[in-house]
Amino acid sequence: MFHIRRIFSCLALALTAVALVAPVSAGESLDMKLVQSHCAACHTFGKSEPHGQGPNLYGLIGRKAASASGYTYSSAIAKALGGRVWTPELLDAWLADTQAVAPGTGMTYFQDDQPTRSHLVKYFENLR
Template sequence: MKFPFAAMLVTAALSIAPTAATAQNAANAGAQTFNTCRACHTLNAGGRNGAGPNLHGLFGRQAASAAGFSYSPALKASKIRWDEKTLSDYLEAPAKRVPGTRMVVKVADPARRAALIAYLKTETSK
C-alpha cells in the first residue's frame, strides 16, 4: 500500500518542476524583451531618464507623472494609471492606445508582453 503514496509524491514533484522552469523561462523572456526597451528606459530607483522616462515605481503611478521627463501632450492627457492591464494595452499598440504618444516600440506578441510586464513589475519595485 505504500507504493501508491510514493507514486503520488513523485507525480506531485514532477508537476511542480515544470512550473518552476516555466517561471524562470518567463523571467528570462521578460528580461530579454526589456533589452529592446533599455535603449530608452532605465529601471533603477533614481535612474536617469533617456529618450523615455525611468520606469522605477511604474505600477500604480499616473502616466506622465515621473519627475524630470518631458512627456508628450497626448500621454499627459491620457489619464492612464499604470497597472498590468493598462500597460499591456499600451505596449500592444502605443499609438492606438494614446494617439500622439512618442512611444514607437510595441510588443505585439501576448506572451512576450506578459513576460515583459511581469519582469517590469519585479524590477521597478526594487
C-alpha cells in the first residue's frame, strides 16, 4: 500500500512539473491571461466590440492617445496625452503608474511588476 501511494505521489509531482513547463496553447497565452485578469473588467479588445468602462483597446499601439471613436475621455487624459501616440514605452509607463502619466485620470491602475507589464505590453503590441 505504501508503494502505491508513493507511486501516485511521484506521478502527481511529475504531472505538475510537466504542466508548469509545457508550452501554453496559442489561445491561452500568458499574455492573454494577464490581460483578461488585469484589464477585462473595464476594457474590451475585439476589433468591433463596444467600449466598456474604459475604451476598447484593439489596435492601441500606434493609435493616437484619447482617440477611440465613440468614447468620451476625461479632461485629465486629453490634457496629458493629447497629441501623443501609444507606443510600447508609453503604455509601460501608463501601466506602471497612470497617475504619473495623466494626473487626475479616473484610471488608477498600478502594476509594479515589470515582467507582468512586459506581458501586457506584448499582448497589445500584437493586438491588430
